[in-house]
Amino acid sequence: MTPAFADATVGLAALAAYVALALLERRRSDRRHLGARLLALAVAVAALAALALSPARTVRRAGTRAVLLTDGATAADAERIADSAGASLVLRLADSTPDAAAIRARVPAVRELIVAGWGLDSARLPGFAGFAMRFVPSPLPPGLVDARWPARIVAGDALVVRGRLNGRGTVRLEAADGSADSAIVAADGSFALQVTPRERGFAQLLLRAGARTDTIGVQVATPAPLRLLLLRSAPDYEASRLRDWVARRGGRVAVRTRISAGRWRTERVNTDVGRLEPLSALLLGRFDVVVMDEGSARSLSGAERSALDSAVRHQGLGLLVDPRSPPFDAPAGVIAPRSARVRLGGALAPAVTLAPPALRAGPSGGTRGVPIVLDETGRAVAEWRPRGAGRIATTLVRNPSRWTLGGDRALFDRYWAELLGAVARPAPAWIAGGGPFPGPGEPIRLARLGEVLDSATVSRPDGVLDTVPLDPTPDSPGAEGIYWPRLTGPHRITGGGDTAWIRIGGPESWPGARAARRREATMAWAALRGPDPAPDAESPLPVPFPSWWFLALFAGAAGWLWWERRRIVADSEKEGRTGA
């Protein structure tokens, strides 16, 4: 049976049915609403026939173009976009077409995708490399659309969470210990919240925006004790305070103070390191940072200088020197030391005495300094410069202990933590890369920097241990591998005597922020790909009318006929009763 023959058969059958039913209607003794009844009959029969025939309209579309429907857009949106863009079909990333390869297999003709909604994950986009792409983004949902925070902070340091809210409102960050910060978002929706968690290991904080609460996981690391060598040309109050500060944190400190020509005072705290003179590669290998004043720098012998330089360049040793020492070589000032306030952690600290020379703003020795501490006017008063694998820093601040004496112990802590942390010899570390909102089934790149390890052990939230094999990285000591999480919750990564944490969020977590990330990634990808440069000419394409239209017509007409018939029966029964 050909389609045309089938269509003709259905049409004839419908016509015959209408004629027969119309005759029956006409024969009925009651002739009320006859015209309306015949019309309703015609509509019902026609609707039934249309359901069987499924008529189509003709639109002009390109067969190589398809709309890809993603979260954030409805099917109606996709249809509308397909109509306006002339796409021949609408695809949805579902079971039938889970990825780009499935689309290619199912509809090989499609060369261009018009992505509707919030777009695709950055991890998925490379799979669509073979398609030209256009992006019609949907508006972001109200609520949090961005949140950023460091994956790891040091114990005692504040966690700063920055983000953006789509709309107005209040955001609040809460730690488990009860400390909290809240803010009304700025006009552009941005906010910054700051809380210092007390727990160590892995802290989980709650970020509340309106009725929604999301969990932030951050590793609060307790750093290994620092190994510090202090070289002084004369006894110094500040050096003693620094020695005590490091020692009270479990650090190992050795102090070599010159008391006369060839005479030294040697102090060892928490360490059994041997002779401190002369400086040798072996000795320097036992420290993370060397702090040296100008007099000590000048009195180094050639061999000592060479050992120190080599340890910095090749072993990553940190060096904190006087600003008048190389490589800073700031000119000796003729003006008196000045008293000035400095900026620590975003806030202005009480005034301290600064050494006379200003740090050179421009390059010195080919490398520009990276500021650690700034003064009120924004000029660097402490900075570091790279030298090989190590770093050399200097500071103009002469009396940081003044903060302690003034009751601001936290400023003293912060000053030395930032200064020494900036230069200290790097320690092997875990880096877990999986984007800010990793979810189950999304790959996490685990990298061990500074150390070659065979594998990492991941402790899942249910207590099961997964082993992730690692491959050595070329060019530098390190290893990396991919972990595929399956559960939501905190995962602990261990290996090399070190621990790191990642938190895998559920599919319901951070909906706005995930949507925004996807939108940005897709927008960037689409901007790079662009539309199909040579699309097929648009050809007429039959698009069937939705069958529910006809179903509704049939139901309406048949319903009315039924109601009309029932009323007539009711009227005749009433008349019968009256007659009796």
Next chain:
Amino acid sequence: MSDPRSLREHVARGYRARRTGAAVLLVAGIAAGAAGIARAVPAAAPRWSLVAIAIAAALLVAVRALRRAPGPVTIARHLDRTEPALEESTELLLAEPSGLAIADRLERERAARALAARPPSLRHLPDRTARGMAAAGAAGIAVALVAAGAVARGPARAESDVPREPTDAIEPGPPRVRRVSISVAPPRYTGLPVRRQDEWELDVEAGAHLTWSIELDRPAPGMRLVLSTGDTVPLAERGGTLSGSAIARAPALYQLVWGNEGGEYHRLLVRPDEAPSILVLRPAPRTSIPTGAARRVPVEALARDDHAIGDAALVATVTTGAGEGVRFRELRIPLGPGVRRPDGVRFRRTLDLDSLGMAPGDELYFHALARDTREPRPGEGRSETVFIALADTATAAPAEFGGLALSVLPEYFRSQRQVIIDTERLLADSARLPADIIRERANAIGMDQGLLRLRYGAFTGEEFESAVEPGDAHQHDSEESATLLAPATKATLKGAIAEMWEAELRLRTYRPREALPFERRALELLKSVQQASRSYVQRVGFAPPPLDPGRTRLSGTLDGIRSQQSSETVEAPAGQPAIEAALARARELAGGRPARPADPALLEGAAAEIARQPVAAAETGAQLDAVRAVRAYAVALESGRPCPGCADAAVRALAGRLHRPPRSAAPRAPASPLARRYLELLDAP
């Protein structure tokens, strides 16, 4: 046995033996079961009396059952059923043979023979009463066993003030506190009465004497109270009541401890004695007494304390003299008995400045000192300092300038006074003098005044013009002499110069009467500058160490100077390992991990560490809440009871009791391969 009586007795003995056994089982079973229930169910106090009632009822039933032996009919029916040889004729056997028919008698003899051949078995006596009693007794024993098992698995410890001894489950449960009574005797000096309370939570005055009286349901040796400060209060038993006492010194948490385990934590809040406060109501903080006024100053002070004011006094310092010749004299003037008022205690006294030996120009500084009745050392509070100055001229203002370290030349002041005296004499003589003489003299005084003004201006660096001495015009005085004066003093001197200028103007225009007020005001200002010289700081001498002339210095020899070595170990401050470990574990449990048997002990250890934390009085509430939240979770884990929200509450409680970790330097991560390559290239020559 053919004898009916002996048969009856034989069977009745069997019944009795069985019933006795059943009665013993009944009483023992009921007693055990009731006791087991009473122990297992932490119910109201009268449960032990219910146990007694149950035992008494069981005894009653047993005695009744023993007294009611089975009758002959029962025995006959039993024998008929169990002994087929008797051919249902036991009733005949039990009946007297004399009253029987012949056939019955023959049958009876036959039965008697059969019985003689085989005595009846007592194994299946149909005694329902005995069976019922035995069943009830067995049921009671079963209940007791079940209850003992429940107790051994662990009761709800949070509901008990006294812990169970975990090593001995067969022992009866922990003694329970029936009643606690705490007597609080505040220190005597507070004047507060002794009070008693039935609550464990204490809010007492520092130094209060606390006496606990604890009634337990049974004797328990080794009970004690342990405070989170580390102190232990031993409890002595006397007449079934434990008692112990302590002095409240510092806020703490405390618990009743038995064996190795502690009960609920309670709060001991200690309110320290506050120092008294005293306020001088009269005189005003700065009072000047003009010359000629009454030199009696009424003083009134108001003192307050949280308990009682002891005494009050004025601590006064009298200064006499001027310039560098200032002398100080210190006095302590008791304030008489105060008058108690609703707003505090008021003290009054009148200071007679003459009796204090004060002369014009002298000053008196004093503050009031109040003491409370605290023992052994009273608390003290002092008021702000009050200044009383006796003016030495009728118009001099009191000294309110500080920090002047320059001796102001006295002849200038005398000259100003001379100008005034001259002007007054001119006014007195003006009635009898001709006008031109008056003008001449007024002009002469005006010139003196002008000279004085110029000489004085040298000290202030004033810029001025003068027609009289043109050489001084536009001459700036030396920077040194101008800056030797304190700014406030300089301002006063400038004011004096301005007054002199006005006086000079009027004298030069022959209006001596109008000039006089300006002259006087100039003198007044100059006197105030003179008074300012009082603010000298007492000199402290410097005694240099004696020189050793025999020793040669800067010789350059290093003999005897050696390198020094020192080595020490600094302990890093102890962390909170128990709390941190419990927090990490509680986080895991809250995340859905299954509990381990060691978890309750871990949480209990953390709770104990929290309780030991020294905290401020205001924080003991939060501390106690944290301890309770952690222990509630531990108890829930141990008993296996579901406790929604307990894990999260424990996490919050544990995290909230952590100290803020100290900030320390953290090394950076090594550079990534790309960054490393970049830095190497950057650094290459």
